[in-house]
Amino acid sequence: MSRSFTVGEETTHLIGDRACPDCWEGYPAPCSCGGLVHAAGEEEDPQGAEEPAITRCDRCGRAEDEIE
């Protein structure tokens, strides 16, 4: 039984897990649909981004940008 969820190239996010081990710092975040928005970032970001490159809800599949 796997509840894994793919965000970008990371396949190890866990659906419905508020303590998702592979999420960007500060995630998962609650989505308006009741799911959780997971986030993945670039491992090597030359600009040292402070925001995740990719976000995706584990229930509705929207990115954080699309929800707002």
Ligand SMILES: [Zn+2]
């Ligand atoms: Zn996650």
Ligand SMILES: [Zn+2]
């Ligand atoms: Zn959602």
